[in-house]
Amino acid sequence: MKDSYAALALLARGLAGVDVEVQPLEGNAGTRAVLAGKRLLLPAQDDDSSDGERLRCAMVAHAVAHLGHSQPARPARTLKPMGIAIVSAIEDARVERLLCRDFPGVHGWFAGSLAPAPDPLDLGFAALVSRMDRMLMLPAWQDDNHWVNKARRLFDETVASAGLEDHDAFRTIASILANDLGQMRVRFDPQHYAVPAPYRDDNSYLWDFGEAEAPPDEAIALQQPGARPPAPTDADAANQGDGPLPEGAAELELGRYSYPEWDRKLERLRPGWCTVIEKLPAWQSLLPVREQQTAAGNTTERLAPLALPRARQLDRTHRLRRQWEGDDVDLNAAIEVLVDRRLRLRPDPRLFMRPGKASRPSSVLVLLDLSESANDPVHGGARSLLDVEKQAALLLAGSNARGADRFAIHGFSSNTRAEVYYYRLLEFGRPLEAPSRAVIGAVRGRYSTRIGAALRHAASHLRAEPSGQRAILLVTDGAPSDIDVHDPKYLIEDARMAIAEAREAGVRTACIAVDSAADAYVRRIFGWRNYCIADDARSLPARLARMSARLAAAN
Structure with missing residues (x-):
């Protein structure tokens, strides 16, 4: 040897x-x-x-x-x-x-x-x-x-x-x-x-x-x-995002819903192809409540609330009187003109009435991408993209606390078409109190990003909202993807079809993409005017506020 x-x-x-x-x-x-x-x-x-x-x-x-x-x-x-x-x-x-x-x-x-x-x-x-x-x-x-x-x-x-x-x-x-x-x-x-x-x-x-x-x-x-x-280490395991939740953090399943998915090669919808599993988030048990409130609440306290413009529309129950022109005669003004003429005074020529504009109620649903990639740090710092998303959503919810608009925060991730997880973090009409802040503050990213199924389920929630402007604002960090799909265009085309379905149902959709290379796919999905790209994740709170106001004020 x-x-x-x-x-x-x-x-x-x-x-x-x-x-x-x-x-x-x-x-x-x-x-x-x-x-x-x-x-x-x-x-x-x-x-x-x-x-x-x-x-x-x-x-x-x-x-x-x-x-x-x-x-x-x-x-x-x-x-x-x-x-x-x-x-x-x-x-x-x-x-x-x-x-x-x-x-x-x-x-x-x-x-x-x-x-x-x-x-x-x-x-x-x-x-x-x-x-x-x-x-x-x-x-x-x-x-x-x-x-x-x-x-x-x-x-x-x-x-x-x-x-x-x-x-x-x-x-x-x-x-x-x-x-x-x-x-x-x-x-x-x-x-x-x-x-x-x-x-x-x-x-x-x-x-x-x-x-x-x-x-x-x-x-x-x-x-x-x-x-x-x-x-x-235990900390690394907690950050992996794809492991089981710790003991005591079991999520309560609220229901399962089937949705179609668009097959771009067959050019038809596959009925009942995706299963959306709606769950009650249990992430609040991952951190002590005091730590959650510190992480989720203090962020918004340091930022000044934003005054968001509200949508207005013509309202025939609200009449503007004494107008220079209009579609009807103001009888009170006409009587005063006759009196002024009898008294040989110069009459006021504003004799008309027209419909006024009243505030139009709006319902805006912010849909957060909770995939594993959202756990990546921003610019090499200690904060992750998901932390910035939560900060922006909490700021927007806090700014709307005393407004008439209805506001909700939901999130989603996917693990193949059979498991599209959907979380209702803040419901429409619910105030932003400590428990809601704690749930949002402790949320973590897992799995992948099947946007089409999540948009269809979000649109179903908006159909139950009062008549008015209804909109979904998606915040994501990348193109739709999942482990059971290898064609990069497949889920993009499905998301585009989901947008068209929502539009037919009277629900507007828009997107903020935290991805410098997002222009091609996000334009294909949402169209020319319904998206913006945040090259710097730190600008996300301001961009989210502007886009939400734009959706709420749209005619």
Whole structure:
């Protein structure tokens, strides 16, 4: 065996141009190779066949690729465990491409040592990463999974635009892919995950997990069987947004409603396609009441209330008398003209009456996007976009506290067409008191954004409102999406159809998009004049107030 490791060390020197110490991995530390500096430790291999020899050569070649092209010991504390695993997998594929460019013969070692193709029905994290590894290694390989195909497309586009040497560009696409897996609610267990490809090392070479310095052998023992990111804390779990609610925070289901959905390819509505589950929010139990009131109430107290203009319309029950012109004669003014003429005085020529304008009641429903992406921080600060949304909605509700307009705040998120969650955070006609502030202040984002079904359900609530101006104002941070839809135009066209249905029912709709790239899709959904884009989320409160006033005052 010593001769075998010596031969592998010579192979490493030939590929890397530097001395690499190749040694056996002592004991049962794990099944993956470990690269520590220029020291490569390989797990025990009893297979002396050609396949076993190829696997050992692939292990050495992969380690050499990292030594030549990767930046070691990057800080891992800024990434979640799933993000670390995806960034590592993309980095593995990148450095292997670079090594194959310099030494084309090593491609056969890598391709022949990949993990067996997983079951196409297995949508677990390890299976998806294994399928991605195969797609990036074998150009002719085909896969029917949307996420796997997106990984190949982004990888190839980055190679064409930035080149294989740009580490940061590949880090960016890894972040996109990790975010997609989060939106798809793919579960990741960092304590039991192992890199799927058997020839790849545990990726401990790439990361600095901030652990106390330890002898190399002890550090190796801590990092097997795979790259072992720090376990998520309770706070991290609370911020994940897709896990179960804590005990005592069970949500009360109020009802289930079926709605159609527009299929743009079939050009027809699919009846009963989506299920909206209306729930009574239980987020107030996630925080002490005093903390909720501090978070939700103090924000609006620091901001001056806004005076919102109110809609006015002609009202024939309210008559304006003594007018210069009008559609009727003011009899009282006519009698005074006759009296003035008898007295030989100059009469007042204002003899007419016309209808006056009375305040028109309006009902405005602010619909908040409560998807997982709303938890992202604003401009790298401590506050999330959802915090800004809540602040803006509370400010608007407080400004309308003594007005005649009816105002409501609802929210939604979706987990496929079968589970579109809808929350009535503040009802029409209900005052903005401490309990309502607490509910809104403690709300958190989860799941995805199926806008069409939520708009249809919101419009159904507005149909029960008194006659007058009725409007929905949607606040969102991105295009409609859900994990069971891979056509990016599908949900956009469905939302557009939902807007048309609401318009026919006498409900106006408008949107504020906190997304600098929203112009194309939001214009397609809402039309030219019924949206605005908040490039800076901090401007959302003022924009929300102006748009709400515009809807309430519309003719």
